[in-house]
Amino acid sequence: MTNDIIIIGGGHNGLACAAYLAKAGKRVTVLEAAEQLGGAAITREFAPGYQVSAGAHLLYMLDKNVRKELALESNGLAFSQSNMKTVALAEDGDHLVIANNSAQGAGITDADQVALQEYQRFMTRFASIIGRLHNRIPPRIATKNSSDLLTLAKTALDIRMLGRDDMREFLRIAGINIYDILQENFDHPLLKGALSMDGILGTNLGPRSNNSVFTTLHRLSGLQGINMPRGGLGAVSEALATVARKHGATIRTSAVVTRICMQGDRVTGVELQDGEEISASAVVSSADPRTTFMGLLGARNLEAGFVRRINNIRMRGTAAKLHLALDGLPAFKGLEAGLLGERILIAPDIEYVERAFNQVKYGQHSVHPVAEITLPSLHDDSLAPNGKHVLSAIIQYAPYDLKNGWASQKAAFTEQVIDLLEQYAPGIRQQIIHQEMLTPVDIEREFRISGGHWHHGELAIDQFLMLRPAPHSAQYLSPVDGLYLCGAGSHPGGGVMGSAGRNAASAILKATQKDERS
Numbered sequence: 413m414t415n416d417i418i419i420i421g422g423g424h425n426g427l428a429c430a431a432y433l434a435k436a437g438k439r440v441t442v443l444e445a446a447e448q449l450g451g452a453a454i455t456r457e458f459a460p461g462y463q464v465s466a467g468a469h470l471l472y473m474l475d476k477n478v479r480k481e482l483a484l485e486s487n488g489l490a491f492s493q494s495n496m497k498t499v500a501l502a503e504d505g506d507h508l509v510i511a512n513n514s515a516q517g518a519g520i521t522d523a524d525q526v527a528l529q530e531y532q533r534f535m536t537r538f539a540s541i542i543g544r545l546h547n548r549i550p551p552r553i554a555t556k557n558s559s560d561l562l563t564l565a566k567t568a569l570d571i572r573m574l575g576r577d578d579m580r581e582f583l584r585i586a587g588i589n590i591y592d593i594l595q596e597n598f599d600h601p602l603l604k605g606a607l608s609m610d611g612i613l614g615t616n617l618g619p620r621s622n623n624s625v626f627t628t629l630h631r632l633s634g635l636q637g638i639n640m641p642r643g644g645l646g647a648v649s650e651a652l653a654t655v656a657r658k659h660g661a662t663i664r665t666s667a668v669v670t671r672i673c674m675q676g677d678r679v680t681g682v683e684l685q686d687g688e689e690i691s692a693s694a695v696v697s698s699a700d701p702r703t704t705f706m707g708l709l710g711a712r713n714l715e716a717g718f719v720r721r722i723n724n725i726r727m728r729g730t731a732a733k734l735h736l737a738l739d740g741l742p743a744f745k746g747l748e749a750g751l752l753g754e755r756i757l758i759a760p761d762i763e764y765v766e767r768a769f770n771q772v773k774y775g776q777h778s779v780h781p782v783a784e785i786t787l788p789s790l791h792d793d794s795l796a797p798n799g800k801h802v803l804s805a806i807i808q809y810a811p812y813d814l815k816n817g818w819a820s821q822k823a824a825f826t827e828q829v830i831d832l833l834e835q836y837a838p839g840i841r842q843q844i845i846h847q848e849m850l851t852p853v854d855i856e857r858e859f860r861i862s863g864g865h866w867h868h869g870e871l872a873i874d875q876f877l878m879l880r881p882a883p884h885s886a887q888y889l890s891p892v893d894g895l896y897l898c899g900a901g902s903h904p905g906g907g908v909m910g911s912a913g914r915n916a917a918s919a920i921l922k923a924t925q926k927d928e929r930s
Contacts, residue, residue, distance in 0.1 A: 415441045417920070418682055418692040420669050420708070421860075421899065423451025426698030427652035427663075428913030429898040429920075431482050434659035436921055441690065442656065443667040443682065445860060448646075449653050451698070452859045452866050453908050455644030455795075459737040459846035462802055463795045465644040466850070467733065467859060467866060468908050469786055469804045470496070470755065473634030474648065477547060478910035482655045489651040492792040495637035497754040500606035501836050505746020508602040509754075515603060524600045531597050531607075538582045539632035541570050542904070546634060546911045549919055550878040550886045550903045587873050590628050591619035594762060601761035605782075608762050612808060613784060614866055614906065616730045618769030619762050623872040630871050634909055638755055642792055648908060672697075672708045672895065679894035682708075694924065696916060698899040700861055700868035701725060701881035709892065718891055721882040725901075726875065729852030729864035730772055732810035734783075734829055736803040737846040741790070742837040753790040758783040758832060768809050775815035777825050781832065782808045800845075805829075812852035812864045822851055867906025868899055877903055888916040889923070896920050 417433055419426045422444030434440045448454055452467030471491075478484070500508040500518075508518040513532045514525060545567065551560035571579055585593055590611035594604040610631045611617065611624035618624070641647040653663055668685035672695055681691040697704040701722055705711070711719045741752065759765050759782045768778040785805040789796040796802045807829055814821060826849040833840050852864025861868065869875055878886045881901045888896050898916030900906040 415439050415690065415692040417441075417694045417696060418443060418690060419696045419698060419898070420682065420704075421445075421451060421698035422449040422649075422653070422663060422665065423698050423899065424453045424649050424652060424908055424910055425899050425913035425916075426451070426696070427649060427656055428478055428482070428910040429696060429698065429917045430661045430663070431652055431656040431659060432914055432917035433920065434656050434661040436917070438921075438924075440656070440661040441692075442661060442663040443669055443684070443690075444663070444665045445668040447666050449663065449665060450646050450649030452855070452861065453645040453649050455646030458735045458848045461797045462737040462800070462846065463644060464735045464802050464804050465646065465788065466735075467855070468645050469788070469806070470784075471639040471641055471645065471648065471908055472631060472636075473907040473909045474636070475546060475634065475909050475911045475914060476636065478914050482652065484648070484651040484655070487651045487654040487658075489647055490642040491639050492642040492788070493640040493753060496640065497751065498606060498638070499747065499751050499754050499756045500602040501744065501747070501756060501758050502602060502760065503745075503835055507747055508600070508606065509751065510603070510606060518600070518602050520600050520603065524598050524603060527597045528603065534578060534581060535629065535632055537574065537578060538586070539629045539635070541567075541574075541582065542629050543633035544570055545877065546904045546909070547915060549888070549915055550880070552887065553878055553883070585625050586629070587622060588625055589620050589622055590624040591762060591766065593625060594619070604762040605759035605765055606757050608765050609757055609759050609782065609784065612765065612769070613806060614731045616726065616728055616772070616811075616865075616870060618766045620766055621769075623870075626873055626876075627871050630905060631907070633904075634907065634911075640786070640788055640791065643794055644788065644792075645908060652910070669708060674709075674713060674892070677893060679892055694894050694896060694920060696896040696898050696920065698913070700727065700899060701885070701897065701901040702727065702862040703860065704897065705890075709895065714891060718882060718884055725881055726870040726872070727863040727865040727868065728812045729855060729861075729866065730809045730811050731866070732807040732825075732852065733850040733855070734803070734805040734807055734826070735848040735850075736844055737796070738801045738803060738840070738843045739845050740799065740843050741787070741801050742803070742840045742843060744837045752787055756785040758785070758836060772809045772811045775811060775813060777811065777814060777821065778809040779828060781810070781829060783829070783832065810851055812856070814851075818851045818853050822849060825849070825851075866900070868901035871905045876905065880905065888912075888919040
């Protein structure tokens with residue numbers, strides 16, 4: 413029996429797309445190359461008895477529509493911790509704790525407290541402009557299509573409704589760097605270092621890089637508190653898979669797609685690594701655009717201009733992931749036990765963060781990197797044996813295209829990161845039972861993401877909305893009939909959101925209904 417739709421990749425966006433399409437009555441088959449569903453949103457064992465969120469480790473931006481419409485909580489999603497605080501570590505133990513619109517400790521002044529409230533007000537308001545775009549199919553430029561014109565009009569109205577002063581400020585800062593904005597508003601070094609992390613985490617940007625305000629707004633655009641799912645980020649993927657299966661979707665793992673098949677100018681299905689061919693009326697890829705078009709479809713089936721655009725997508729990862737299995741709870745200098753389960757940052761000041769990025773420009777990893785650290789086992793005993801703990805940390809900056817390669821430098825980089833942790837948590841090195849470092853090259857290999865960039869391409873104004881991933885494939889469509897996109901390389905971009913999968917399903921249903929009528 414011919415499948416209505418094949419979805420390549422069982423990451424969270426592919427699973428969300430499958431759930432919506434199956435719910436609409438389509439026959440859907442999801443083909444996941446790995447043995448486990450979830451893509452970069454998985455929980456897996458990295459040492460005997462120790463489980464970790466192997467890619468993303470905190471849930472910032474899960475689309476509230478996806479969460480509600482697919483009833484994820486009723487299908488297994490629960491949280492071990494919600495609305496987490498952010499702890500900006502100071503080497504002397506006088507740390508800064510940020511929660512909602514206030515900060516405590518580290519001698520923060522009343523002036524910076526007031527400035528933080530105002531900063532959160534206008535940044536949250538500006539982020540809402542981007543947030544309203546999450547569930548809108550991006551409009552095409554220079555079109556007379558009424559739907560596209562309506563979307564453009566709504567976006568223009570959203571900006572105008574900010575009011576004169578906020579509108580001017582939004583237009584002033586949206587494309588510039590977060591360094592200047594934080595310097596304009598704050599004095600406290602720890603506060604500026606911590607807030608700069610919202611603009612650079614997972615990107616190939618430093619605080620002084622243009623677009624770092626935009627990436628900050630993107631992170632804030634879907635923020636519903638910083639949360640940790642029980643069982644790790646894999647719980648989100650499992651809940652989505654449960655919904656998809658309930659509505660009749662078939663999900664296969666260890667099913668490696670090697671080719672998207674075509675007849676004439678239309679997609680007809682896929683071929684697997686073992687030679688099996690599966691026919692379908694439509695194929696949807698949640699893989700990154702370069703893998704989809706260059707690897708699976710082939711440049712010969714595309715126009716030269718489109719091939720050039722896809723090859724020019726900026727998607728070189730600079731974030732590494734560290735996993736530690738610990739034989740006890742680490743002790744951070746000056747940090748009370750009640751704060752160990754929060755989001756912990758090593759970003760002492762904004763100049764430190766910029767210096768850490770500087771080395772990337774020359775093909776080197778940072779000698780003094782920045783880090784986002786969690787101890788998920790503190791609130792979720794399913795992740796480690798009794799009395800033991802897991803540390804999960806995102807480490808910036810570790811460039812994909814490291815000069816001389818990662819094979820000869822990975823061990824040294826890992827030791828430098830552990831030395832950094834030792835400065836803030838003396839004795840942690842002796843607590844390590846097992847360690848795992850995933851460089852961007854490892855991330856590319858394990859999660860099949862080109863360049864090891866977990867957003868499937870930089871989040872920037874020139875790679876956003878109707879330009880993501882390229883003008884001729886910005887509405888989840890592609891230049892080839894029957895081929896669609898639903899991954900993070902499409903609008904609205906990276907982060908465990910599910911919005912791209914939801915939007916793609918809507919676009920596919922609209923297109924297939926049109927085909928059925930014609």
